[in-house]
Amino acid sequence: xxxxxxxxxxxxxxxxxxxxxxxxxxDQAGAAVRSACCRGLGAALTLDDRVLAEDVISGRxxxxxxxxxxxxxxxVAPPLEIMGDGIFGYQDKYGGQADLRVxxxxxxxxxxxxxxxxxTMFDALGCAGVARIDFFLTAAGPVLNEVNTMPGFTxxxxxxxxxxxxxxxxxxxxxxxxTDALAGQAPTESHRSFPSGQADIRQ
Numbered sequence: 001x002x003x004x005x006x007x008x009x010x011x012x013x014x015x016x017x018x019x020x021x022x023x024x025x026x027d028q029a030g031a032a033v034r035s036a037c038c039r040g041l042g043a044a045l046t047l048d049d050r051v052l053a054e055d056v057i058s059g060r061x062x063x064x065x066x067x068x069x070x071x072x073x074x075x076v077a078p079p080l081e082i083m084g085d086g087i088f089g090y091q092d093k094y095g096g097q098a099d100l101r102v103x104x105x106x107x108x109x110x111x112x113x114x115x116x117x118x119x120t121m122f123d124a125l126g127c128a129g130v131a132r133i134d135f136f137l138t139a140a141g142p143v144l145n146e147v148n149t150m151p152g153f154t155x156x157x158x159x160x161x162x163x164x165x166x167x168x169x170x171x172x173x174x175x176x177x178x179t180d181a182l183a184g185q186a187p188t189e190s191h192r193s194f195p196s197g198q199a200d201i202r203q
Contacts, residue, residue, distance in 0.1 A: 018056055021048030059138035061145070062104055064118040065159045067130045067176070070183035074122065076115045077162035078103035100158065102165045110137060117142050125149075129177050132159055 021044050044051040061082040067075040081104035106114070118133040125131075125147060132151040136143045151159045160170045168176075 018054045019044045019051055021045075021051060057136045057138060057143055057145075059136035059143065060104075061134065062106070062114060062137050062142075063132055063134045063158055063162075064114055065130060065132050065151070065162045066118050066122040066127070067163070068122065068128050068180075069176075070180040074119050076118060077159070077168075078165045079106060079111065079114060080104055080158055080162050100161060102161055106137075110142075114142050117144070121147055129181060130159060 019041055041051055041053065063080045063082065065077040065080075067077070069075060080100055080102040083099035083101060114135055114137070117135065121127075121133050121144065122131055127147070127149055130151070132148040134145040134148065136145055151157065153159060155170045160173060163173050164170065
């Protein structure tokens with residue numbers, strides 16, 4: 001959506017959307033608006049002349065990390081759930097205030113469906129190394145939120161937390177990524193996952 005007559009025709013329209021400037025990070029500029037659409041559009045247009053407006057999806061936010069190994073296998077770390085009922089904003093993400101649960105409490109069917117979808121997206125987009133695939137788990141099933149091909153990677157970020165729950169410490173995860181990057185990648189259909197507890201993926 002590009003800027004035109006400022007929100008003309010939207011002022012009386014009640015809706016539930018997430019709006020953000022088209023060229024800003026969502027966690028820095030996003031806002032959920034459950035009133036007149038014009039309010040969110042007007043705020044976003046002060047920062048950019050292009051605005052993204054997306055439906056607000058009701059569901060649990062479940063993130064999965066997929067590691068593409070040099071031997072072509074795909075390893076899925078225990079899923080992580082972001083708790084809360086609002087926007088996962090900049091301060092939540094980088095201020096250490098987020099309530100992150102890993103492994104997420106999931107039934108076998110939901111976990112299997114999410115893992116399969118994450119690996120499918122990883123391969124379909126030609127990802128390499130590690131990627132974080134984010135979903136909303138709704139009553140109708142998983143809905144893809146985003147694919148983060150360069151996820152945060154401090155010791156306290158989501159991906160290292162997920163692999164730590166699988167028994168792979170942060171320094172060893174970094175070592176795997178560097179070693180595999182030097183060795184190169186080969187596509188394959190096989191993948192492994194770790195529903196809970198520790199797992200040895202340092203082969």
